Amino acid sequence: MTTTTETTADTTATATVLKADGVTMRFGGLTAVRDVSLTVRSGEIVGLIGPNGAGKTTFFNCLTGLYVPTEGRVAYKGTTLPPKPHLVTQAGIARTFQNIRLFANMTVLENVLVGRHTRTKEGLWSALLRGPGFRRAEEASRARAMELLEFTGLAEKADHLARNLPYGEQRKLEIARALASEPGLLLLDEPTAGMNPQETRATEELVFAIRDKGIAVLVIEHDMRFIFNLCDRVAVLVQGQKLVEGTPDVVQADERVIAAYIGSPMEDSPEDEALAEVQAAEAAAGAADTQEDAK
Amino acid sequence: MTTIIEPTEPAVAATPARGLLPLPTGLAKALVPAGGLITVVSAFLPWTWTSEFAGDLTVYGYPAGLQTLAIVAGVLALAYGLGEHGVPGLRWTNPGKSPNALFLAALTVFAVTWYTGIAITVELGGLVNLEPGGFIAMAGGLIGVVGALGLPQPADNEATGLAAYVAKPAHVPDAELPGAWIQRLILTAAVALGLVVFTYGIGIDPAESETFIGFVLLVAIGAWTLNTSGLLARYSRLSAGHRGFATTMAFVAAVIFPFTQSDDHNANLGVNILIFATVALGLNIVVGLTGLLDLGYVAFLGVGAYAAALVSGSEFSRFSGVHVPFWGAALIGMGASLVFGVLIGAPTLRLRGDYLAIVTLGFGEIFRIAVNNMDGSSGPDITNGPDGITNVPDLKLFGFDFAQAHEIGPFTIGRFANYFFLMLLFTAIVVLVFTRAADSRIGRSWVAIREDETAATAMGINGFRVKLVAFALGATLAGLAGTVYAHETYGVVPNPYQFAGAAPPNSAFLLAAVVLGGMGTVGGPLLGASLLYLIPEKLGFLKEYELLAFGVALILLMRFRPEGIISDSRKKLEFRATGQMDVPDQTTLEPATGVAKAGG
Ligand SMILES: Nc1ncnc2c1ncn2[C@@H]1O[C@H](COP(=O)(O)OP(=O)(O)OP(=O)(O)O)[C@@H](O)[C@H]1O
Numbered sequence: 001m002t003t004t005t006e007t008t009a010d011t012t013a014t015a016t017v018l019k020a021d022g023v024t025m026r027f028g029g030l031t032a033v034r035d036v037s038l039t040v041r042s043g044e045i046v047g048l049i050g051p052n053g054a055g056k057t058t059f060f061n062c063l064t065g066l067y068v069p070t071e072g073r074v075a076y077k078g079t080t081l082p083p084k085p086h087l088v089t090q091a092g093i094a095r096t097f098q099n100i101r102l103f104a105n106m107t108v109l110e111n112v113l114v115g116r117h118t119r120t121k122e123g124l125w126s127a128l129l130r131g132p133g134f135r136r137a138e139e140a141s142r143a144r145a146m147e148l149l150e151f152t153g154l155a156e157k158a159d160h161l162a163r164n165l166p167y168g169e170q171r172k173l174e175i176a177r178a179l180a181s182e183p184g185l186l187l188l189d190e191p192t193a194g195m196n197p198q199e200t201r202a203t204e205e206l207v208f209a210i211r212d213k214g215i216a217v218l219v220i221e222h223d224m225r226f227i228f229n230l231c232d233r234v235a236v237l238v239q240g241q242k243l244v245e246g247t248p249d250v251v252q253a254d255e256r257v258i259a260a261y262i263g264s265p266m267e268d269s270p271e272d273e274a275l276a277e278v279q280a281a282e283a284a285a286g287a288a289d290t291q292e293d294a295k
Numbered sequence: 296m297t298t299i300i301e302p303t304e305p306a307v308a309a310t311p312a313r314g315l316l317p318l319p320t321g322l323a324k325a326l327v328p329a330g331g332l333i334t335v336v337s338a339f340l341p342w343t344w345t346s347e348f349a350g351d352l353t354v355y356g357y358p359a360g361l362q363t364l365a366i367v368a369g370v371l372a373l374a375y376g377l378g379e380h381g382v383p384g385l386r387w388t389n390p391g392k393s394p395n396a397l398f399l400a401a402l403t404v405f406a407v408t409w410y411t412g413i414a415i416t417v418e419l420g421g422l423v424n425l426e427p428g429g430f431i432a433m434a435g436g437l438i439g440v441v442g443a444l445g446l447p448q449p450a451d452n453e454a455t456g457l458a459a460y461v462a463k464p465a466h467v468p469d470a471e472l473p474g475a476w477i478q479r480l481i482l483t484a485a486v487a488l489g490l491v492v493f494t495y496g497i498g499i500d501p502a503e504s505e506t507f508i509g510f511v512l513l514v515a516i517g518a519w520t521l522n523t524s525g526l527l528a529r530y531s532r533l534s535a536g537h538r539g540f541a542t543t544m545a546f547v548a549a550v551i552f553p554f555t556q557s558d559d560h561n562a563n564l565g566v567n568i569l570i571f572a573t574v575a576l577g578l579n580i581v582v583g584l585t586g587l588l589d590l591g592y593v594a595f596l597g598v599g600a601y602a603a604a605l606v607s608g609s610e611f612s613r614f615s616g617v618h619v620p621f622w623g624a625a626l627i628g629m630g631a632s633l634v635f636g637v638l639i640g641a642p643t644l645r646l647r648g649d650y651l652a653i654v655t656l657g658f659g660e661i662f663r664i665a666v667n668n669m670d671g672s673s674g675p676d677i678t679n680g681p682d683g684i685t686n687v688p689d690l691k692l693f694g695f696d697f698a699q700a701h702e703i704g705p706f707t708i709g710r711f712a713n714y715f716f717l718m719l720l721f722t723a724i725v726v727l728v729f730t731r732a733a734d735s736r737i738g739r740s741w742v743a744i745r746e747d748e749t750a751a752t753a754m755g756i757n758g759f760r761v762k763l764v765a766f767a768l769g770a771t772l773a774g775l776a777g778t779v780y781a782h783e784t785y786g787v788v789p790n791p792y793q794f795a796g797a798a799p800p801n802s803a804f805l806l807a808a809v810v811l812g813g814m815g816t817v818g819g820p821l822l823g824a825s826l827l828y829l830i831p832e833k834l835g836f837l838k839e840y841e842l843l844a845f846g847v848a849l850i851l852l853m854r855f856r857p858e859g860i861i862s863d864s865r866k867k868l869e870f871r872a873t874g875q876m877d878v879p880d881q882t883t884l885e886p887a888t889g890v891a892k893a894g895g
């Protein structure tokens with residue numbers, strides 16, 4: 001692993017951090033993501049929205065190497081990424097999961113320490129011999145992890161098991177763990193799902209603070225208010241295809257987006273009527289939000 | 296689950312629930328120590344008329360075998376009973392102030408005395424074989440339990456009926472720690488107690504299985520009592536502050552063990568236990584920490600043992616001219632196991648799921664069959680086939696001849712005791728490797744993979760590489776133990792290296808030792824291997840039903856204590872917590888073992 005990518009802030013403010021080119025992901029007959037291109041520049045917060053099943057999470061999985069895209073190319077700061085999750089993280093992209101995937105039986109601190117994996121290199125021998133180098137690295141890692149826990153407001157709970165944290169704090173811990181790998185780009189998959197309004201506001205602040213650290217953010221979210229408050233740019237994914245991309249104002253005004261949310265993408269598949277109804281209701285709520293915001 | 300929103304509110308003011316039996320509280324309280332006392336006294340009377348029954352329970356004034364055990368149980372009940380009455384100097388026995396500790400102490404007495412009474416009756420044919428002493432002992436046991444069942448339950452106990460009497464108190468108050476020297480004294484005393492218990496157990500004559508069963512009952516329910524009273528929690532808190540000292544004392548106790556044995560046969564049991572315990576600890580890296588199911592682990596022990604035997608200079612070895620000094624043999628054994636570990640691991644660890652289990656299961660069998668066939672007629676002449684490589688000469692290290700008994704002061708250290716000391720050194724190394732590796736970057740990545748492999752790789756962990764390191768390290772440690780095993784047992788034969796069998800070592804035995812003892816812990820596999828080795832050894836009558844009993848025991852354990860006897864603080868939560876992700880469980884989190892406070 002000779003990747004020399006350093007996660008220092010780029011010299012040019014508009015340098016491209018992420019460039020996805022024609023990413024397509026097919027599962028047998030189902031094309032979950034179809035020819036999606038997306039660029040994230042340094043210092044940006046980019047939103048990714050779309051109805052349920054639009055392929056947002058699948059797109060994230062393609063970016064991070066969990067899926068090998070059927071077609072297309074993902075580049076981070078100019079280097080094409082191999083579709084291997086650990087190399088992607090090594091290169092500088094970190095992520096959280098929609099369905100929280102913490103190391104449930106490890107402590108909060110240990111979770112963040114695992115996130116430090118790519119930025120430390122002590123192997124088995126140094127663990128067994130415990131030389132001064134090992135101690136120093138271990139202490140530095142712990143100090144850094146504690147800093148991140150302070151940053152996310154979890155320092156008090158450092159010694160708790162991750163599984164015992166309340167839901168909202170688990171989401172925060174996922175963010176802390178992702179930040180521990182010192183990424184240049186952070187991918188957040190529905191970071192406020194299941195949160196109450198206060199927690200959502202706090203998460204908003206957190207995302208801004210992360211951006212201010214010089215980390216670009218790409219975030220999936222169903223909470224429109226959250227997305228339109230936060231993002232510099234928003235891309236809309238519908239049925240695996242990118243429908244629109246632009247500033248929040250442009251996207252909110254776009255009729256196709258509203259249509260996509262109201263008109264169920266699964267109209268002609270009769271088996272999922274209930275789902276379609278739910279989606280319609282959700283979309284209506286989303287649209288209401290949008291209008292409120294526009295006022 | 297809505298009832299535990301305020302978990303640690305000590306419900307002192309609330310009215311305590313009544314006991315199961317309607318006894319006046321004063322009387323109930325008095326009955327527990329009274330029962331204990333009666334049993335202690337009864338042990339000085341004959342319990343039966345004939346010395347045919349295990350031990351000799353016929354003599355006035357000389358308690359033997361099961362009577363001694365009854366005395367210990369009685370003293371336990373007495374101590375808890377008197378502690379409940381506020382007798383100074385005994386209150387520490389029950390820091391959780393739970394009546395359930397009293398119940399379990401009384402139950403210990405009951406179990407030992409009634410078991411003995413029933414065993415005498417059944418074995419000798421009828422109640423007539425019981426002398427009055429036996430009846431008195433059983434009466435003592437019954438009185439204690441009746442008294443304990445009359446004790447009122449604290450109001451915060453949610454369980455009802457009999458289950459309420461074995462529930463652990465929700466909250467054990469923190470004690471002010473005594474001075475550092477007193478703490479060390481307590482640790483030393485506890486380790487000494489452990490040594491006494493182990494020595495007593497291993498010293499029981501295999502012909503007296505009855506006594507051994509009584510011993511297991513006493514230790515099991517006695518330990519349960521200590522646990523329920525909160526004493527074990529206090530102890531582990533204490534030892535957490537003196538980890539190095541506690542570990543050292545445990546090893547000192549192990550060093551003392553051979554000196555307590557006049558019979559080298561017990562040292563033989565001791566060294567075998569050490570070997571299997573060490574191998575189980577190596578397996579724990581693979582299974583307990585990394586979560587990889589290795590069903591053929593014993594083969595790595597075999598590879599190490601065969602490698603050592605081949606270069607030992609035995610005349611049955613293919614290379615009988617070669618006699619490598621032991622340190623060389625140990626390195627060769629480890630190296631060979633390492634190579635096989637990598638060969639097996641490299642292709643399979645890339646895949647997910649259960650491929651590894653199947654491949655290792657196959658490897659375990661192939662190893663035995665291959666070794667069986669490499670005798671020069673059905674295969675190349677390497678391992679001497681089913682006859683194995685026998686007559687492996689005893690070790691000589693620095694002029695110390697392992698074959699000879701050595702006199703050290705008034706003690707005789709026999710052949711097996713010599714190997715015991717050598718193996719103890721290796722056990723110490725493996726314990727050190729385990730603890731150091733577990734608490735490091737690589738150890739955390741193993742646990743991360745066990746917990747969620749996808750998330751672990753997304754955190755930048757190269758799953759394949761990290762798993763391969765764990766697998767190869769486990770194999771290497773087993774190989775190291777194998778080199779001693781080959782010398783200690785005078786040679787190697789293919790037969791023991793199978794998946795499941797009546798006698799250890801076999802892969803199922805090792806896996807069971809890890810699971811039963813407690814995955815992911817150091818103490819667990821050591822304790823599990825000791826129990827699994829010792830129990831069949833002492834219960835000769837089980838012979839044909841050994842595997843059946845083994846299976847039943849495992850099922851019961853998985854039903855009632857899935858995290859194993861010694862629980863990893865993490866595992867315990869995993870199995871016990873019932874989907875209460877959002878309920879912070881303060882009490883169970885406090886003794887955060889092994890995780891140093893960060894930032895310091
Ligand atoms: N591994 C897979 N195999 C087959 N189909 C898959 C797989 N992963 C995702 N899909 C399908 O791809 C489509 C897109 O799913 P995806 O999870 O990406 O949606 P999403 O936009 O994240 O939706 P949500 O908002 O509900 O999270 C769905 O129809 C899903 O069933």
Ligand SMILES: [Mg+2]
Pocket residue numbers: 056057058098
């Ligand atoms: Mg999704």
